[in-house]
Amino acid sequence: MYGKYSGKLFTITGEKTSKVTGKKDYDNDPLKFNTDLNVEVDKLNQKILDEIKSIDYNKVRYNETRYNNFKELSFAHDELLEIASLLFKKHGLLGKIISDKFDFILIDEYQDTNEKIVDIFLNSIPKNNKTTIGFFGDSMQGIYDNGIGDVEREIAEKKLIKIEKEDNFRCSDKVIHFINTIRNDGLKQELALKNDETLEDRKGEVKLYYSIYGKKPTNNNSVVDKENYLDTLNKMIAHVSADNPEVKKLMLTNKSISNELGFNILYQIFNDRYTEVKEEIEKTFERIQLIEIYELCSAYKNKNYNFVLAKLKKCGFEINYPGAEPRSIKSQKV
Incomplete structure (x- = not known):
């Protein structure tokens, strides 16, 4: 305190x-x-x-970063969710407006949805409304720590009707069997074939690699603890990759990808300030024309010369053969 x-x-x-x-x-x-x-x-x-x-309350605004700014009285993304929750609790009319405007509200990956937002949709919309609220996702596939995780309490309180998806149209039979073994919610899925798909088309195999580390570090742990954990994890991934060179790695967060591809420091700089890190990096690169430079270099390297010529011409330049008379080009306003 x-x-x-x-x-x-x-x-x-x-x-x-x-x-x-x-x-x-x-x-x-x-x-x-x-x-x-x-x-x-x-x-x-x-x-x-x-x-x-x-301060004039009309000047209070959302600042699109990760931090509240007291001096200018602007609020960050997490606080936006908090403010939305407070507004819906204080003003019942907001829930009625949502109900009148939408017949269906479908929330994908509900397990990673903020608990306050789930509360708005389940408790702030009038009970006699005709709006159907649908939550799609899997409580065992949560990526982020600040999501609601599961809605078992809401199901027990009869606010939601649970519909289990037993058919699996995506995985091979062995993967489905493995998933059923480790699930702890009682759901057992079965292989389901798409149109014109045979059982042979969905054959596959499962290998389980694991490494024992101890308790996974949280945000409150030291940097050293987090680095030791990541080092253990990366060594295991390197071992798996060596044994299975054809395997593709699925990384669940952009932060993991940045570590793998070697731009983790750049990512962290943006992550410390912005909520939408990927979008902010792209906007900055576009502003300093780094993306254009990369596209030109990449096109030239891959011998996509038409792309290079078109870009240059659009900017008012032309490439002449050696010894050719230079041609004048009208200047263009940019």
């Missing part, structure tokens, strides 16, 4: 606090320490409230 207070105080006032009281001193009189800290927290909260009230 003291650390959170210290950070907020510096953000709001620029004041630095003294080092936090050590455990030995704290244990001598914890009640006094907590009481004094709460008094200071109340003072800071009042300053924050006064600052917010001094």
